[in-house]
Amino acid sequence: MSATDALAYEVRVRGHLDDHWSSWLGGATITRNEDGTSTLTGTADQSQLHGVLTALRDVGVELLHLNTLDPASRVSALNRPLLTDRLTLRPATLADVEPTWNYRRLDEVNEWLTGCPATLGGYRSLFTRPDRLATTVIVELRAGTVIGDFMLRRHDAWAQADAAERAAGQQVELGWVLDPGHTGHGYATEAVHELLRHSFEDLGVHRVTADCFLANQASWRLMERLGMRREAHTRRDALHQSGQWLDSLSYALLADEWPPAAGSADGGRRA
Numbered sequence: 001m002s003a004t005d006a007l008a009y010e011v012r013v014r015g016h017l018d019d020h021w022s023s024w025l026g027g028a029t030i031t032r033n034e035d036g037t038s039t040l041t042g043t044a045d046q047s048q049l050h051g052v053l054t055a056l057r058d059v060g061v062e063l064l065h066l067n068t069l070d071p072a073s074r075v076s077a078l079n080r081p082l083l084t085d086r087l088t089l090r091p092a093t094l095a096d097v098e099p100t101w102n103y104r105r106l107d108e109v110n111e112w113l114t115g116c117p118a119t120l121g122g123y124r125s126l127f128t129r130p131d132r133l134a135t136t137v138i139v140e141l142r143a144g145t146v147i148g149d150f151m152l153r154r155h156d157a158w159a160q161a162d163a164a165e166r167a168a169g170q171q172v173e174l175g176w177v178l179d180p181g182h183t184g185h186g187y188a189t190e191a192v193h194e195l196l197r198h199s200f201e202d203l204g205v206h207r208v209t210a211d212c213f214l215a216n217q218a219s220w221r222l223m224e225r226l227g228m229r230r231e232a233h234t235r236r237d238a239l240h241q242s243g244q245w246l247d248s249l250s251y252a253l254l255a256d257e258w259p260p261a262a263g264s265a266d267g268g269r270r271a
């Protein structure tokens with residue numbers, strides 16, 4: 001199957017399907033949802049997907065929803081895996097819903113995030129939105145364990161009309177969420193270092209930015225470890241669920257500042 005005819009698919013059916021159906025359904029990943037439905041995800045060409053749907057019909061399983069996404073048509077800034085000493089960074093797929101949900105649903109992870117839907121089904125709808133999927137970078141240990149989902153969103157810099165063409169795609173915004181079971185080992189530092197390198201050296205962008213709350217010390221310490229510059233501190237511009245108004249910070253790095261001086265952007269390769 002070539003990259004151009006591969007479709008990522010997501011099929012929701014009524015009832016709970018056992019894992020043993022997977023091989024019969026072309027190796028689809030089966031997730032059993034709390035609402036009594038099952039979701040099958042995988043990658044297939046058109047005729048293989050047709051085979052999956054026919055197999056489901058033949059055993060009398062009721063099809064509730066079908067969602068397909070052509071990976072070749074996605075506007076994904078990360079179109080190939082990136083390797084670091086300890087990690088693989090790769091584009092997200094529909095099969096990453098459950099591994100990321102396992103930590104995304106935890107309160108400690110959401111302390112400084114917008115929030116997480118209460119059910120796996122709600123989370124799946126959010127995660128698989130094409131715009132979200134296209135900007136999500138999965139971080140895996142080299143052995144294949146998913147330990148985080150980061151964001152790499154390439155966008156146009158502001159420009160006057162006559163310069164707009166030259167400013168197209170000249171900025172990247174980064175974001176990060178690490179499974180709390182894997183914090184404290186420098187994995188986020190290593191992954192963000194690679195995303196900075198990719199943005200400047202592979203994509204050739206002019207500027208990379210990221211935001212966080214002042215109260216999210218782990219996040220701004222990460223940016224400072226990597227040599228990013230604190231450019232803005234806005235006062236009480238965001239409301240936390242606790243009722244507190246939060247200060248926000250904006251960080252950035254420019255292409256001509258890359259790579260930062262030795263001792264900052266070490267990519268997590270310290271002993």
Ligand SMILES: CC(C)(COP(=O)(O)OP(=O)(O)OC[C@H]1O[C@@H](n2cnc3c(N)ncnc32)[C@H](O)[C@@H]1OP(=O)(O)O)[C@@H](O)C(=O)NCCC(=O)NCCS
Nearest residue numbers: 112176177178183184185186187188189212218219268270
């Ligand atoms: C923000 C977040 C990704 C930072 O994770 P983190 O584990 O602190 O970052 P790293 O993986 O780079 O690890 C750095 C820590 O490991 C230590 N470390 C151990 N080995 C290391 C190595 N080889 N290289 C660098 N640091 C290493 C560092 O000293 C540092 O610990 P410290 O802060 O106590 O000094 C994480 O806290 C998170 O996902 N939070 C929840 C979601 C969130 O808030 N996202 C950001 C929204 S803006």
